[in-house]
Amino acid sequence: MKNEITISELARLMGVSTHQIRYFEDKEVLLPAYTDTNQYRMYGLEQVYRLAQILLLRKLGLSVQTIKESIDGPSPEQMSQLLRASVDNLEAEIKRLDELRRLTVNILEEQREYAGPSPAYRIKQRKATELKCWFHTDARRGMDAMLLAKQSPPPDLFESDIYFVIEDNGKMAVCTESKTEGDLMLPESRCLCYPFLAEDEGEIELRIQHMLQYADSQSIALNGPAVLVEKSYLSLFSPNKLNYELMIEVQEKDEAAQNGEGV
DNA sequence: GTTCTTACA
DNA sequence: TGTAAGAA
Numbered sequence: 001m002k003n004e005i006t007i008s009e010l011a012r013l014m015g016v017s018t019h020q021i022r023y024f025e026d027k028e029v030l031l032p033a034y035t036d037t038n039q040y041r042m043y044g045l046e047q048v049y050r051l052a053q054i055l056l057l058r059k060l061g062l063s064v065q066t067i068k069e070s071i072d073g074p075s076p077e078q079m080s081q082l083l084r085a086s087v088d089n090l091e092a093e094i095k096r097l098d099e100l101r102r103l104t105v106n107i108l109e110e111q112r113e114y115a116g117p118s119p120a121y122r123i124k125q126r127k128a129t130e131l132k133c134w135f136h137t138d139a140r141r142g143m144d145a146m147l148l149a150k151q152s153p154p155p156d157l158f159e160s161d162i163y164f165v166i167e168d169n170g171k172m173a174v175c176t177e178s179k180t181e182g183d184l185m186l187p188e189s190r191c192l193c194y195p196f197l198a199e200d201e202g203e204i205e206l207r208i209q210h211m212l213q214y215a216d217s218q219s220i221a222l223n224g225p226a227v228l229v230e231k232s233y234l235s236l237f238s239p240n241k242l243n244y245e246l247m248i249e250v251q252e253k254d255e256a257a258q259n260g261e262g263v
Numbered sequence: 264g265t266t267c268t269t270a271c272a
Numbered sequence: 273t274g275t276a277a278g279a280a
Contacts, residue, residue, distance in 0.1 A: 006265080008265070018266080039268095039280075040265080041267090
């Protein structure tokens with residue numbers, strides 16, 4: 001009597017495709033019990049267990065090649081080592097996914113700032129930010145691909161926000177955020193902020209002027225360089241436009257009294 | 264109707 | 273990994 005089953009029955013039993021079972025055969029990790037006269041692969045209980053084992057090891061992240069090398073005589077030590085390595089891989093993957101989730105949530109949260117009815121000036125607490133300076137250029141000169149290409153070597157361009165720190169002398173430092181100590185540190189401080197969308201760079205100069213006028217009209221003393229942050233990811237939401245946030249540190253009143261001047 | 268092999272996206 | 277085609 002025949003206790004063996006066909007490939008499709010095995011596939012259905014184990015919840016995999018017949019293609020995958022043939023693939024395992026090709027890689028010599030799972031052979032049929034025998035081949036029938038009609039060339040059909042036939043599988044017995046032994047193969048069912050073996051397939052279950054292969055699938056478990058695959059699930060744990062082992063390659064088919066690794067399984068092939070270890071499935072026949074895996075010593076308990078080898079098996080523990082494989083499983084420990086698998087745990088390491090899984091933890092790395094969890095970390096990667098966790099960072100990806102955080103990034104996605106951040107993008108959504110930032111997007112909300114721009115999704116309001118109309119952009120507005122507001123005072124925000126800025127976290128201390130370490131910046132790594134990429135290059136300097138003239139603040140009046142626009143950015144273009146050539147300018148970028150001439151710089152070397154690009155940091156994680158467009159994977160993180162880009163900071164344009166506009167200095168008093170008309171120079172502009174183009175920076176990215178740095179996790180470690182950078183070249184330039186934006187201290188934690190209250191800032192006058194203005195998020196906006198821009199289609200061309202001519203707008204930016206205007207925005208800065210407007211912000212200075214606004215601060216003046218509200219008697220807000222500003223201090224330090226204008227910082228323009230290009231929100232790399234938010235262009236996902238607004239094709240052909242770039243999302244910027246302009247921020248200038250607010251000079252606190254007691255500070256102003258000490259310095260005896262505003263900006 | 265099912266499976267086989269082979270090729271291809 | 274899935275899908276397709278023609279043959280058995």
